[in-house]
Structures are given as structure tokens and as C-alpha cells.
Amino acid sequence: MKTVPKHVLVAGGGVAGMEAAGALAEMGYRVTLVEKGDDPGGHLLQWHALFPDRRPADEVRSYLRKRAGHHNINIITRTTVEKVRHHPGGVRVTLSGGTEEEADAVIVATGFDLFDAHRKEEYGYGIYDNVITSVDLEAMFNRGRLEKADGTVPSRIGLIHCVGSRDEKVNNNHCSKVCCVTAVKQAIEVRQMLPSCEVFCFYMDMRMYGPYYEELYRESQEVHNVNFIRGKVSEASVNINNRLVIKVEDTLAGRPLKMELDIMVLMVGMEMAESGAKLAEASGFRQGINSFLESGDHHYGNNLSGIKGVFYAGTCTAPMNITDTISHARAAVAETVRYLKA
């Protein structure tokens, strides 16, 4: 006799959600993938190329689209998961608009929000014409044109690390992990696109933790002549020529530095997604001091929520890169299957 496949609802259609949904569908489970945006894909939709090898982001997008295109997956877009609660028969899920779904298990993959650069008021994002974020720069790469707001070509660009990360002033003590290597990748891309443009990275520490990251960092200096200055930018303003003027302390040289830039790129970090935080509050999930979801055990229970039938996948638990996000999603699937088979 054929049994009815068990139903898993995945909250969030980013990298973790798509991978988890695809893996479960492949194993024969019925999956509902709930995405708040118009299409699944998450933040990856905005990216042009990926570190450390600068492969086109579209290659990973295509892989994930194929994963999420499995016939066992029902994708619901423009919808958020508002609340989940375990009951003896499974997990009841409340969606935005009040509709309810029954599932045998839920994977929470609500991801992260990018830090809102407006909050670092001293950098003048949204005020000065040529202050942009790393996401805005990626959009320029997508358009194939790197230019100032007035359409002219920049001759000096500064990339500011740790914007919204490791910063008590905005209540984010955590490191977002991927901004350093993103800055190195983007610095190289700028140098390749505009060989005459000087590029400066202003950093606190270079946290090149992943495979081939350190090599990329070396390449950026040895091959592409990217300049690295250890110091945090304190403020930005514009001069009479509408050129940005930044103040920074060069902590290796031990002296203050003032520099003019044509474009200042803010490497915005990751924060717990607002939608995830609301879901956590409504459902009784614990959040850590960094606001991300706190798992059952940091070492061997990283996908466990503490609520039966509910599991965590990806950057809703902590900042991580795509490689780690996919691995984390697969681990969440393993925990889910173990639970469903128990």
C-alpha cells in the first residue's frame, strides 16, 4: 500500500530554504516553501559574482532554482510564516493573512537582513551622492558600469569594512564573517574594471577564515595593488567639489588620516531578519545576544530549535557564507528526516 508522503514546511526561500526544500523533495517528502519576496533566491538575487573564485552568482542561482523546481515542492511567494506551534499531530503554521497550514515538520530558514547603512549616520548614506553599500556596488557590476552619481568615472574608491558589525554603537557586537572577503573580491573587481582607479580597504582585522580567502587577499595586494589601511572611518563629509572627505585613524602608522574619495562603499553586515525575529517572538524561539536564533546546542545540535518538529537552517542562526549555508541546510534536512522517521 502506498503511504502519503510526509509534509515539511520550509519558512524562507533563500539559499538555505531552497537547498533544504530541494533535498527533502528529492527524498520523496512533500514540501511547501514559503517565501516573503516575489521569487525565491534571497540576497543571492542581488549578487553579480561570488568569492573566493569570482564565479558568476548565476551559476549558484541556477543550481538552487533547479533544486526548488522539484515537482514535490509547492512554492508560496509574497507570504511570511507568522507563527509555528507543535501539537501532538504535527506542527501548525500560521501564514501572513491568517491562513493555517499543517505540517509534520518545519524548517526555519528566514535568513538575515542586511544592516541598514542609514543607521551609521556619520557615513552619510542616503545623504552624500557617492556613498553606496556593497549591495549597490554589486548592482553596478551587474549593470557593467561603475560610475559616480554624476556619471563620471571614479579615480579613487574606498571600501569601509565592518559597517553594522562589531559595533556597539548599533548594538551589533557580532562579526558578519563575509564582509572582509566580499570587500577583497569587490576591490579586485573594481581594479579589473577600472585599472586606473585606486582602491583602499579600511579594516579593523582581516578575517579571511575560509578556504582560498587568504590567497585571494594576497592576490588583491600582489596582483591588483589594492591598498589596505587598518583603521575605522570616523566620519564622512563632502568638500566644495562634492568629493567625499573621510577621516580615519591609520592604526598601524599611528596617525590620523584624511582622504578624498570619489566613491565610498559601505560593507554592510548581517542582522537577524526582522521577519525571523517576529516569528521567533510569536513561536517562543530563543534568540541569542546577537539576536540570531539560538540553537539547542552550539556544537552538536546546531539545527535544533528546542521545539519538537521545528529545525533551523542557515543564516537565521548566525552569519555564514553560501558554502556553510548549504551545508547547514543539509544538516537541518538530516535532523528533520531523523525526526520524521522516529
Place this chain on the structure above:
Amino acid sequence: MKPEGKKRIWAEYQKEIPDDHFFYVRSCIRQTFFAGSEQYFLKILREDLGKDVYEDPRHTTCTGIGYHGDVVPFETIQTVVARHFALATEAGYRHIAISCVTSFGIYSEILETWKHFPETLERTREDLYKATGRTFEVPETISHTSDIIYKFREEIARKAKYNLVDAATGKPLKVVEHIGCHYSKMFPKYGVGGAEFPHVLVGMVESWGGDIIDYPERRHCCGFGFRQYLVQANRGYSLFASRKKFESMEPYRPDMIIANCPGCTMFMDRWQYTIKEIDGITYGAEGHGIPVLTYEEVAGLVLGYDPWELGLQYHNVQSLPLLRKMGIKADPERRFLDRDGSRLPEPANLIDG
């Protein structure tokens, strides 16, 4: 520059500024530095705007200069400020209007301390009662007096006799605004517009027809910094900080500087004299200095008050070129005449005098 970006920040830093019934606390130094400013604050509030402003002659210094000079302990200054609150309580006032930015910073710091450490409030109540027998209510609001002029800037604009425009060309005057560090850099939420892009003086200037200059060293301290100035050996730091600002604003050829702090107004004015004496340099257009005015003086000019009654002649940088540009007729010969017509001592080495 995107004006909507600044408006976004300004919207986040709006504070409650009461409409009426203020308990006014004066500054120790403003009446000496800018003789007419406090007087004209009261005149504008009471006579032009019809507001109730109460003063108590028993009000004293807040001891802020001693506090920042490390000779007055925090417990003492809390008790002194609590006594001011007691005077306001006794008179039935709940809204404090503070003339000095240093005092405003002190009041902000004390209220925040009491909020986060309620035991310090109780201790202060006890100290004040033991010392004076007085009790007090924590005020509902504290406003710097520039906040209050900001609140009524449109009313002032409606009564304007002059605007901040070049009378000959109709073009807006170019104005540098400078807030005191203790106005909002310690507690951005207490300042209109916050600390990075404060709106308190920008709002006045724009309402009265001027254009604001956003120059690279806009946020830089004027250099007063108590220990920089009070310790004579450190005065070079103070001078250098102001000079850095002047050099940064010079390319914009500003018509004037408007400031809301006694120290800033004083030092940016006096250091122009010092720099001229040492190096022969001035920073305004056509070899002029840049007049540094208080917001009450600017409001007074807009309302058509006599510049010499406002006390503009007691700045080192004289405002005659500015007055001519605004179309204000003011006889320079009357600057140093007393009310009975007798001649007052005339300061030496005035800039643009």
C-alpha cells in the same frame, strides 16, 4: 547632496519642545560675551511671541565649568541642579529653558543618570534636603533656548523685517551653522536633528531665507574644550581646532557663522582676531572676517531690532559688511554710544571695524 536624506534623519530626532511656560536658567558667561543675547531671547519670547518665561534671581551657576575642570564632583553638581529644579517646582514650572550648552549637557547627563540609576536621584533628593530643606520634581522637559527659537522659527519668519538674503541680488546668504558639542554629541536624542546632521540651527537659517554650507570640518569642535582653554599651556589646541574649521569653510565664502554655544561663539570670534594678529589672515570674502552670531542675535536682526541694541559691536569680528548685505541700515558711529549719548570705551583691533 540629497536633502531627503537629511530630512529622514531629522524626522528621527524630534524632541518635545513645550509651547509656553518656561523656567529660564541663564548662562554664567553669555551676558559677558554677547551682551544682548539673553536679554533678546526674553524680549522675543515675551514681547514678540507672547510667551510666559519665568526667572528666579536665586538661580545660580550650574557649576559646569568646575565639573568639566575636575574641581566639582558629580554628586555636587547633581545637588546644585536639583536646587534649580526645586526653584522651578516652587514656582510651579515644569519646563526648563537652558541658555548655556554646557548647562544643557549637564542637565541631560543628570537626567539620564537618574533614569538609569534611580538610586542617584534618591541620593540627590536626600543631599538637597539636608543642605537646603528643599524638595523638587524632576522637570517634564528640558529645552536649550535654541530649541525654543527653533520651535518658533516660522512665527519669527512671519514677523520678519529682514531675511537672510543679499538685499542687492536676492540670493540667500551663505551660513555656516555650528552646534556646541554638549548640545547633542553626548545624547543625540536631546538635540533637534541629532548629532551628525543637527537641524536646530539649520531650521532657523532656512526658515529665515539663508542657505546652509555643509563643509568638511562641519562636525569638528570649535576647540573650546574646557581643559584646552582653561589650561593656558593647552590653548594652542583650541586655536588650532578653530583654524582647522576656518580653513575648511573658507572656500565657500560664508557670510556668517551661527552658533548655539557660548564657548563656540566666543572662540570662533576671538580666534579670528588672534589669527589675524599672528598671521594676518582672515577667512571671509574680500578680506573680511566671518561674523559669528548667536541665534538670538540672528533672530533679532530678522525681527528688525537695532544691531547695536543686540550687542553685535561686542564681537571681535564686526558685522558691518553683513548688515550692509542684508540691507540693514545701522550707523557705525552709534556702536559705542551709551544710552545717554556718552561714548563708551571702544575695543581695539576689531576686524572689519
